Amino acid sequence: MTGAKDPAATRLVALRSLLEVATRAVTLQTAAEQIIEACAQPGEVPAQVARQGGRVASDYCRLRGWALDLIGDADRASLEFRVTELLHYHADMIDTCLKLAFPKFRSSRLEQRRLALRGLGEPARTLRDAQAALALWISDLERTDGVVPPR
Template sequence: MQAVALQDEADAVILGCARPGEVPCEVARVGRAVAGQYGRLCGWVADLVVTAGSGPLPRRTGELLRYHLAMIDTALKLAFPKCRSERLERHRLALTGLGAPARELRDVEFALRERIVELESSR
């Protein structure tokens, strides 16, 4: 699953935004590219939910993808704010990565792979 493969890059962007001092512009460039890929995947999953029905697995996948996208977006906004403040800086420095939802997305990927194997073997 492409979303899981992007997690290392997403974590790197979030952690790059959380480093003390000035955040390199390269972090923003990579972050926007990763966010764009997650945005595209969110659209595909939303289409899948509409066409295949709103089962729990596709619906949860969409929620997790939106979380990943929101975390990258938040990290970038905190790292490159329009106005700096001590409160925003504390939040930026407290970022630690994608966290538990990243593990859950990997579990969802595993469940989807198992489902695909079941479907293929039932043919």
């Protein structure tokens, strides 16, 4: 044994790990949508929304960090890079909603923006599509490279 790594096997492990990251991010979407909805309600937003929202935003940031570690120098047009961008969007959206719900200074313009919040939008669906595309890509690689998926 030379100890040399098989690039195809290494790539497959990284893609499987990225799929796990994307799956966790998709699972978090329900909590993220609930936070956004709570931030958009008229009146005072309960402090627990800020605490929960901070945790969810932190989770998305952590997932993005892991994804960036996994993708290495992937092309900016690649699916892998797109996943990292979507994770950044999710974290940023939660952070923006919390800032609107708990501003340092209140204004009617900020209040209008807060009340107009409507969820994660199209990027949430795009992340779910990216998760499915990753799963399909991994399946294709396993078939063509003869790699047996772990059980």
